[in-house]
Amino acid sequence: MPLRRTSRLAWLFALVLGAIMLGGCQRSDAIQWQLTDISGHMPDLDFTLVDDQGKAVTGKDYHGKVVLLYFGYTHCPDVCPLTLAQLHVVMQRLGPLADGARILFVSVDPARDTPEIMHAYVNAFDPRAVGLSGAPREIEALSKRYRSAFTREPDKGDGQYEVSHSSAIYIFDRDGKAKLLSTPDRSQDDLVHDLHLLLSQGNPA
Amino acid sequence: MMIRNARALPFLLAGSIFATGIHATEAEHIHASQAWIRVLPGDLPAGAYVTLENTSDQPAMLRSATTPRYASVMLHKSSSEGGVSRMAMVESLAIPAHGKAELSPGGYHLMLSKAGTPLSVGENIKITLHFADGSTLDTDFVARPANATDAGDAHH
Numbered sequence: 001m002p003l004r005r006t007s008r009l010a011w012l013f014a015l016v017l018g019a020i021m022l023g024g025c026q027r028s029d030a031i032q033w034q035l036t037d038i039s040g041h042m043p044d045l046d047f048t049l050v051d052d053q054g055k056a057v058t059g060k061d062y063h064g065k066v067v068l069l070y071f072g073y074t075h076c077p078d079v080c081p082l083t084l085a086q087l088h089v090v091m092q093r094l095g096p097l098a099d100g101a102r103i104l105f106v107s108v109d110p111a112r113d114t115p116e117i118m119h120a121y122v123n124a125f126d127p128r129a130v131g132l133s134g135a136p137r138e139i140e141a142l143s144k145r146y147r148s149a150f151t152r153e154p155d156k157g158d159g160q161y162e163v164s165h166s167s168a169i170y171i172f173d174r175d176g177k178a179k180l181l182s183t184p185d186r187s188q189d190d191l192v193h194d195l196h197l198l199l200s201q202g203n204p205a
Numbered sequence: 206m207m208i209r210n211a212r213a214l215p216f217l218l219a220g221s222i223f224a225t226g227i228h229a230t231e232a233e234h235i236h237a238s239q240a241w242i243r244v245l246p247g248d249l250p251a252g253a254y255v256t257l258e259n260t261s262d263q264p265a266m267l268r269s270a271t272t273p274r275y276a277s278v279m280l281h282k283s284s285s286e287g288g289v290s291r292m293a294m295v296e297s298l299a300i301p302a303h304g305k306a307e308l309s310p311g312g313y314h315l316m317l318s319k320a321g322t323p324l325s326v327g328e329n330i331k332i333t334l335h336f337a338d339g340s341t342l343d344t345d346f347v348a349r350p351a352n353a354t355d356a357g358d359a360h361h
Binding site: 075076077082084085086088089125149162167 | 243245246247249250251252277281283285288289290291292310311314316317318350351352353354
């Protein structure tokens, strides 16, 4: 009977689906992340920006790499360098595995952060860091995509100004899927631990 | 004899000041250590850090700092509350009696901007710290690379 066959197929389908989901759950349960797991809660990595070589890039250009996304600006003398210096230490501790990762430093101050300035800036921290700048609306779109915000503070009278920005680091897997969120209160050990796991997963080597 | 007396004069004066109970300046009771500057490329503003220890029974108050190498030095404080990194100018920083105040990454710092000549890593520059009573303390700050996280081994 065609009807019976259809229902049997439906049952089989449900069974297979259930098994996949169960397996999926067990697998993610098995991984003890130290950082906040944001899998399924944040969209995939997607943007259209300009890298520190002046080249137009999209999120897809970083597929195959574990991405650490951080918003900041070069005229930020304290917190941004501190975060990037800490990420440099984390990368060093990861050893050769770190080559599978990229730090994407996205400027929230595109008016001052040209690709040249961004290039000199990110390379002063880590060779695996990339400076991204671009059209203000593209940066805003990326910031909003990860529910973060930035605000240009009033001019101090001499043309200098500060920009308040998100302090979080968003971590994506090699497929551009949002995986983890790190905040300033997290230790370097937590970052090293989770990145080690993420970089070891599906390591093409 | 005359010369010898003249040399002794400052010591005699210093002695009489203590003897008559006149307070020493705030700066005289401050010991500065771990002084360093994070050097960033080009003419980007840099952060300067230092640990200040106060040996006095009285609190001291850091008001400002100056250096011939930078046209602008501002006392700032970073914060990361509610997931947002902010930087604010502060009027002063108290160094408690028999206590210390740390200017360190992610917190209080001096923001140096408009460098006369660019700073190179390894260089030492003098920054004058100004206290509430008008006294000053000259401190040598070592220039460290952008990706340094502290003053380095040489200044521990």
